[in-house]
Amino acid sequence: MLTGLAMVGVARFLEQRQDFEDATARSYQREIAARNDLVAGRNPRIARQTIKGEALRREVLRDEISAKTRDTALLVGAGLIAGLTGAALLFSGMIASMRRPLEDLVEASERLAGGDLEARVKVGGLSETAQLGAAFNEMAEELQRRAGERDQLERMKDEFVLTASHELRSPLTSVQGFAELLMLEREQLTPKQTETVEIILDNTRHVVRLLNDLLDLARSDAGRLTIAPAPTEVAALVEEAARSLRSRTAARGQTLEAEIEPGLPRVNADRDRIRQVLVNLLTNANEYCQEGATIRVRASRAGAEVEIAVIDNGPGIPSEQLEHIFERFTRGDAGMTQRVGGTGLGLAISKSLVELHGGTIAAESTPGGGSTFSFRLPAATLSETANGAESAAEPPGLVPNPAEAERR
Amino acid sequence: MARILVADDSETILLLIRTRLEMAGHEVETACDGQEAIDAVRRDPSRPPDLLLLDAMMPRKSGIDALRELRADGVEIPALIVSAHKEGADAKGDGDLAIDGFVTKPIDFDVLFERIAELT
Numbered sequence: 001m002l003t004g005l006a007m008v009g010v011a012r013f014l015e016q017r018q019d020f021e022d023a024t025a026r027s028y029q030r031e032i033a034a035r036n037d038l039v040a041g042r043n044p045r046i047a048r049q050t051i052k053g054e055a056l057r058r059e060v061l062r063d064e065i066s067a068k069t070r071d072t073a074l075l076v077g078a079g080l081i082a083g084l085t086g087a088a089l090l091f092s093g094m095i096a097s098m099r100r101p102l103e104d105l106v107e108a109s110e111r112l113a114g115g116d117l118e119a120r121v122k123v124g125g126l127s128e129t130a131q132l133g134a135a136f137n138e139m140a141e142e143l144q145r146r147a148g149e150r151d152q153l154e155r156m157k158d159e160f161v162l163t164a165s166h167e168l169r170s171p172l173t174s175v176q177g178f179a180e181l182l183m184l185e186r187e188q189l190t191p192k193q194t195e196t197v198e199i200i201l202d203n204t205r206h207v208v209r210l211l212n213d214l215l216d217l218a219r220s221d222a223g224r225l226t227i228a229p230a231p232t233e234v235a236a237l238v239e240e241a242a243r244s245l246r247s248r249t250a251a252r253g254q255t256l257e258a259e260i261e262p263g264l265p266r267v268n269a270d271r272d273r274i275r276q277v278l279v280n281l282l283t284n285a286n287e288y289c290q291e292g293a294t295i296r297v298r299a300s301r302a303g304a305e306v307e308i309a310v311i312d313n314g315p316g317i318p319s320e321q322l323e324h325i326f327e328r329f330t331r332g333d334a335g336m337t338q339r340v341g342g343t344g345l346g347l348a349i350s351k352s353l354v355e356l357h358g359g360t361i362a363a364e365s366t367p368g369g370g371s372t373f374s375f376r377l378p379a380a381t382l383s384e385t386a387n388g389a390e391s392a393a394e395p396p397g398l399v400p401n402p403a404e405a406e407r408r
Numbered sequence: 409m410a411r412i413l414v415a416d417d418s419e420t421i422l423l424l425i426r427t428r429l430e431m432a433g434h435e436v437e438t439a440c441d442g443q444e445a446i447d448a449v450r451r452d453p454s455r456p457p458d459l460l461l462l463d464a465m466m467p468r469k470s471g472i473d474a475l476r477e478l479r480a481d482g483v484e485i486p487a488l489i490v491s492a493h494k495e496g497a498d499a500k501g502d503g504d505l506a507i508d509g510f511v512t513k514p515i516d517f518d519v520l521f522e523r524i525a526e527l528t
Contacts, residue, residue, distance in 0.1 A: 166492035169514065173424070177421070177424040177425075177428070177515065181427060208514055
């Protein structure tokens with residue numbers, strides 16, 4: 001369109017120029033004729049007038065042409081400007097109609113990536129962006145459908161684990177309960193019968209442990225492993241855990257001792273869950289250590305945290321196994337595993353539980369030189385007021401006012 | 409020693425709990441669902457049990473639902489809920505219901521006897 005306008009302009013300019021040149025040439029011819037007449041002495045008056053008149057005519061012609069070409073130039077210029085403006089408007093319109101859907105797409109993609117599976121775009125604009133939008137919506141639809149299916153499967157799995165656990169527990173309750181009843185009357189049993197009942201009980205406890213661990217892992221995977229922390233006395237916690245292990249360490253001739261640093265602050269802990277961690281660590285020490293080994297539980301202050309360590313002088317753990325010790329189904333060497341028969345889940349669960357408390361867990365060991373499993377929990381005084389200014393002012397080692405702790 | 413009302417839908421478990429509680433010197437009455445437990449409490453208002461030991465999951469009426477009805481009736485007898493796992497009890501319980509404790513299966517009778525001693 002613009003080229004057309006320019007060509008019309010140039011053609012018109014050339015035409016006007018041609019007209020002007022033709023008229024000027026004719027004017028000169030007439031003047032030359034007049035001058036020849038003048039030289040020849042024909043009609044000298046008329047000839048002089050013609051010469052003067054032609055000069056005047058040419059001046060008029062020159063004025064005319066410059067005015068005309070100026071008009072043409074203005075016209076072409078105005079046309080060009082109008083054309084360019086139009087083109088610019090057209091382009092910006094096209095860009096805008098492309099840009100908005102693209103911006104929407106970018107925004108929707110970001111929402112989708114951020115987990116908002118409801119994110120969709122309005123399909124419209126140029127056919128390419130419309131296609132892109134439709135494809136995006138289709139993809140989002142598919143993602144949402146799959147996520148829905150996966151959530152449903154996840155729920156079914158959780159439901160299954162809970163139901164299976166429940167259904168298994170009732171018969172286990174009976175098996176364990178009646179075996180225990182027999183053990184209460186062991187004086188009426190033969191040694192062989194007593195041993196049989198003991199085997200039943202050991203295996204029942206193992207299945208129960210396995211069930212509990214599987215349930216905890218399922219909870220952990222579903223993000224539903226929850227804790228209810230409250231200020232807790234470390235000494236009582238250690239004592240409870242040690243008490244539940246004492247008969248088993250005694251059975252293997254092992255020494256179990258606790259060492260609690262005096263004036264230890266309380267920890268912010270879910271009592272049952274931290275007892276479970278401690279029992280896990282103590283059970284491992286009990287099962288993996290040789291008869292007559294010494295197992296120590298040591299609780300001490302470590303900055304704003306309290307460290308609880310289970311230290312044994314057992315066979316230790318090779319470094320390549322130590323690396324993966326907190327992963328699921330990781331246990332010591334196979335021969336040992338068969339003998340102790342743990343679930344291989346205890347340490348993985350312990351790690352999840354300690355981390356839920358905002359704490360850390362670690363293992364150190366040298367083959368032949370014993371193992372130390374330790375975890376740290378935030379002290380109740382500091383962690384509870386972590387956001388408050390007063391925590392900084394509290395001197396370290398201060399035992400919290402029980403009334404205050406209870407109010408919290 | 410205490411009078412204890414035990415509700416469970418498994419006869420084997422009722423037998424187990426009854427045997428252990430009676431060996432410990434308690435007097436035991438049993439019910440096989442929530443409704444029977446409610447009926448047993450209402451039967452003789454002059455001589456109510458000292459403690460309720462109710463299974464969380466029972467057909468017809470659960471221990472939680474039975475306890476909710478009894479509490480609505482103004483029954484303030486201490487109650488322990490027996491559940492396979494904590495979720496089973498949590499999901500059906502609510503903050504307002506006065507439950508004095510949970511006992512998980514398999515039952516650790518040493519722990520149960522301690523709780524009974526505390527509550528009666």
